[in-house]
Amino acid sequence: MKVYDGSQTNGQQESTPERIKVGIAEYKVTTDSAVLTTSGLGSCIGVALYDETTGAAGLVHVMLPTAEDVEGGNRAKFADTGVEALVDALETAGASTASMQAKIAGGSDMLDFSESGSSIGSRNAKQVRATLDEYDIPIVGEDVGGDHGRSIQLRADSGDLVVKSANTESTTL
Known part of the structure; x- marks a missing residue:
């Protein structure tokens, strides 16, 4: 879908890329x-995957590290099965794990109620890294940890990941 803002350049309308919202425990490609x-x-954690060869992005x-002891349910909710689901969807779209790259953001320690000494955020990051490693997908950029929230934008035309957070300027990974 193309969106036009009405501005003209050389007699032609410029289009802006479609914005696709990815909710909590969801994935899109x-x-x-x-x-x-x-x-x-x-x-x-937001996990962005990009295959420069095919232009596929996801x-x-x-929300949580693993889907252990959970039957059925939403695969995208968990770091292990969510990354798997995203990889599967990208492969269906023609991408290859051999040419995929990952960028990740999130994993803050905003509210740590864990008794094990390891926060949900750090456990999410650890599981995302482990699952990407199983697929031999390199992490080429990350903004993980801290104690602040983030919003991200994956620009599918370039693979750039723009990270906006409450306490810093926007950064592009």
């Missing part, structure tokens, strides 16, 4: 020049 966005990344917003 595009092969167009869309911008995939998600917000509310506290202890959650984003998942995971």
